[in-house]
Amino acid sequence: MKPGLDPSPTLFAITLTVVLAIIIHFPLHTSQETQPYDTCGQLVRCGNIEFQYPFWGLNRPDYCSHPGFKLNCQSNVTKLVLESVNYRVLDIDSSTRTITLARNDLWSGICPQYIHETRYDPTLFDRDNYGQEMVSLYYECDDNASIPLAANYRFSCNVNQTQSDGYFYRTSLIDPNIAASMVQCNNNITIPFDRSLANITSESDLRSALRAGFKLQWMANNDDCDWCVRSYGRCGSNSSSPELFACYESGVGK
Ligand SMILES: *[C@@H]1O[C@H](CO)[C@@H](O)[C@H](O)[C@H]1NC(C)=O
Ligand SMILES: *[C@@H]1O[C@H](CO)[C@@H](O)[C@H](O)[C@H]1NC(C)=O
Ligand SMILES: *[C@@H]1O[C@H](CO)[C@@H](O)[C@H](O)[C@H]1NC(C)=O
Ligand SMILES: *[C@@H]1O[C@H](CO)[C@@H](O)[C@H](O)[C@H]1NC(C)=O
Ligand SMILES: *[C@@H]1O[C@H](CO)[C@@H](O)[C@H](O)[C@H]1NC(C)=O
Ligand SMILES: *[C@@H]1O[C@H](CO)[C@@H](O)[C@H](O)[C@H]1NC(C)=O
Numbered sequence: 724m725k726p727g728l729d730p731s732p733t734l735f736a737i738t739l740t741v742v743l744a745i746i747i748h749f750p751l752h753t754s755q756e757t758q759p760y761d762t763c764g765q766l767v768r769c770g771n772i773e774f775q776y777p778f779w780g781l782n783r784p785d786y787c788s789h790p791g792f793k794l795n796c797q798s799n800v801t802k803l804v805l806e807s808v809n810y811r812v813l814d815i816d817s818s819t820r821t822i823t824l825a826r827n828d829l830w831s832g833i834c835p836q837y838i839h840e841t842r843y844d845p846t847l848f849d850r851d852n853y854g855q856e857m858v859s860l861y862y863e864c865d866d867n868a869s870i871p872l873a874a875n876y877r878f879s880c881n882v883n884q885t886q887s888d889g890y891f892y893r894t895s896l897i898d899p900n901i902a903a904s905m906v907q908c909n910n911n912i913t914i915p916f917d918r919s920l921a922n923i924t925s926e927s928d929l930r931s932a933l934r935a936g937f938k939l940q941w942m943a944n945n946d947d948c949d950w951c952v953r954s955y956g957r958c959g960s961n962s963s964s965p966e967l968f969a970c971y972e973s974g975v976g977k
Contacts, residue, residue: 763776765783780793787958802827805824824936850938857894876923917935920935950970
């Protein structure tokens with residue numbers, strides 16, 4: 724039998740239509756508008772990332788969230804801007820309050836168009852160690868620069884419309900001698916990476932580490948939100964004073 728001829732999906736569709744009709748019809752009579760409690764209880768999905776408090780964006784309103792945590796969804800890729808650098812959100816783990824981010828400008832190559840350091844607001848994020856290390860990328864280095872060759876890797880980039888050499892190092896391996904010679908480079912950025920990928924011996928290793936991303940732990944009224952969830956509320960912020968935490972409670976039983 725073809726699946727389309729099975730009567731139960733049709734029955735199901737009819738039932739669903741009736742149920743939907745009831746749901747759409749009756750709230751008009753029972754409540755004036757959708758309660759923040761209900762809206763803020765919904766998970767929002769972009770690609771394979773699901774998010775709730777403290778994040779907002781897509782169709783999740785700002786009052787369900789903390790103002791510092793706006794996500795964008797572009798072609799099913801979740802993005803977050805921190806200090807004017809765009810990151811891809813690779814994972815969100817609400818139970819540990821960790822977000823895994825990869826720099827979008829270094830996602831498909833190690834030559835960014837603009838050089839911006841990896842920065843975040845320390846009142847919103849705590850870079851717990853997570854066994855992470857840092858890698859330093861130096862750009863726009865002088866031609867013929869005398870840069871120590873141990874444990875470094877040279878690459879070439881077109882930065883600011885000029886082809887120039889760059890170098891990368893695991894930050895922990897930069898000794899004072901190396902640091903002194905790095906004044907021959909105009910720019911540098913540092914990026915955390917997982918220590919399991921620490922044996923970076925080629926540009927492709929570096930690319931893998933950048934694509935694996937790094938973890939940050941968010942701090943968004945954590946204690947207030949824990950307390951709110953324990954009392955069956957939904958965490959959010961005050962719509963007139965977004966810097967204030969709000970706990971939305973169910974209208975039922977009040
Ligand atoms: C996003 O993902 C959904 C479900 O996986 C898919 O139907 C949709 O076409 C995707 N959109 C884009 C722009 O890739
Ligand atoms: C770099 O070295 C080469 C060969 O030693 C030399 O021809 C060139 O002028 C040097 N470039 C600079 C910018 O000093
Ligand atoms: C880009 O190059 C131009 C000319 O070489 C220079 O004046 C300018 O300061 C450079 N900009 C940056 C951001 O390095
Ligand atoms: C890296 O760049 C910053 C400015 O962005 C500068 O203060 C610092 O001295 C640079 N580090 C090295 C080792 O050149
Ligand atoms: C690092 O990788 C290189 C090449 O893949 C390998 O020869 C070397 O043993 C590795 N070192 C460590 C400490 O794992
Ligand atoms: C928002 O803040 C105002 C003024 O502080 C307060 O009166 C109101 O109850 C707050 N709303 C919520 C939902 O917490």
